[in-house]
Amino acid sequence: MNDKTITIKDIALKAKVSAGTVDRVLHKRGKVAPKVEEKILRILKEMEYEPNIIARALSSKKKxxxxxxxxxxxxxxxxxxxxxxxxxxxxxxxxxxxxxxxxxxxxxxxxxxxxxxxxxxxxxxxxxxxxxxxxxxxxxxxxxxxxxxxxxxxxxxxxxxxxxxxxxxxDSYQSGYLAGKLIHYGLSEPCTILLAHFDEETSNAAHLEKKELGFKNYFSQNNLQQYDILKAEITRPNYASFVGQMDNIFENNPNIKGVFVTTSKSFEIASYLNQKHIHDVNIIGYDLLAKNLHYLKNNTISFLINQNxxxxxxxxxxxxxxxxxxxxxxxxxxxxxxxxxxxxxxxxxxxxxxxxx
Missing domain, CATH: 3.40.50.2300 (Response regulator)
Structure with missing residues (x-):
């Protein structure tokens, strides 16, 4: 058939049957004699027939x-x-x-x-x-x-x-593993790393559990036991409660030098650190939200992983x-x-x- 688009009529002509018979075979509706069906299917394959799915969908009135x-x-x-x-x-x-x-x-x-x-x-x-x-x-x-x-x-x-x-x-696991690698680049000595989940029940959020596992496995698989990973599930019912939680974490763990935020809320940590004039902590977070971009551009956030x-x-x-x-x-x-x-x-x-x- 050269480069011509093959139609049902072309198949019918070669098989010496009606176009309606070819249509019934293609759409598996109605009765067709087994030998005739076998012949039509063989010709369809030989002629490399491809139905025009887009045209069919456009002509259909189905919603x-x-x-x-x-x-x-x-x-x-x-x-x-x-x-x-x-x-x-x-x-x-x-x-x-x-x-x-x-x-x-x-x-x-x-x-x-x-x-x-x-x-x-x-x-x-x-x-x-x-x-x-x-x-x-x-x-x-x-x-x-x-x-x-x-x-x-x-x-x-x-x-x-x-x-x-x-x-x-x-891939949430690989995403967490990558975050571990990125935060490690900025650390020159043993310290504590805060792994922060925001406003989520982690045990009921499979993607956050996988990120956490990937992050921790980066350090364990690379024998980086000198880094202590501190997990925190942070809630933000109001600003005062959030600040209280953060004060408690940083006052009890003064050696925190890195923070991995598993959601798009890294700007919350960045804002807190700026207000407390803490400038020696690397933050890794997610997503190109306007607030995150602000702290990325002023160097408070080191890296963002874009989840697109x-x-x-x-x-x-x-x-x-x-x-x-x-x-x-x-x-x-x-x-x-x-x-x-x-x-x-x-x-x-x-x-x-x-x-x-």
Missing amino acids: YKVAVLIPDESYDSYWFAPKAGIKKSLKELKQFGLEVKFYFFDPYTASSFVDKAKEVSLDNPDGIILTPIFHREVLPFFESWKKSEIPFVLFNTEISDFEPLSYIGQ PKGQGFWSLKLLTDKLIFNKEVPLLKYLPLDIITKENVNYFIEEDLESA
Whole structure:
């Protein structure tokens, strides 16, 4: 057929059958004699026929409802970026009948997550995107969605218990290991390193446990026993409570020379250290939030690891659509790069993000 696009009519002509018969074989509907079906399948293979999936999706009037279950950005500005990524992806895909509905929950209250997850289940969407930050609470929903054959994609927090369609985000263990390596670069003598979790029940947050394990393993696997790692789960119900917790930690551990913040809240530690005029502590944190960038640029934060939350949102909808609409195979894992951000290169990442907006 040279380079011509092969059509159903071409297949029918070669097989000496009607186009309708070829269509029934392709879509496995209606009865076709076994010998005829075998002949058509052989010709399809010989002629390397590829259906025009995009044209078919455009001509279809089917609507696909996707539920997005994510934290409300009013509680934590980090969540603005994945929502923006999903909306950017939707602009490219809504022509195929895609509809997205957001369900926002309080990221600091498990009951809020459960309530919104119940709403998602009642609405019976064709697919679900979520960040499962409450491990125990999400598992029953995974089981229910599996039984209902609703594909779901996870981002930011990887949980493999019920085999989601795909996970998009960083390898949390390697991310923590990298943070250990970065913080070690700035330490010249034995000291204490603070590993700080913010406003999270770590035992119910799988991604933070993996970051912690990776961080600690960097030091143990490299025989760096001279560094004492102090773990702290910090809450911030109000500013006075936060300052009290930090005063207690630093007064009782005056040899702290490094802080690893496992969430996007490294600016909280940086602000505290600036106010206390403590300038000899290296801080490693996550994400290009405006407050984090301020302290990165004034050298209070040494490094930020970019988790690319906008990309996480974008790829979540893209992969779910590949499965729902185009029936493509999608990767079980799509790990995004571990970008190391410094004062010197941060503008390149900010400009790149603006260009992709």
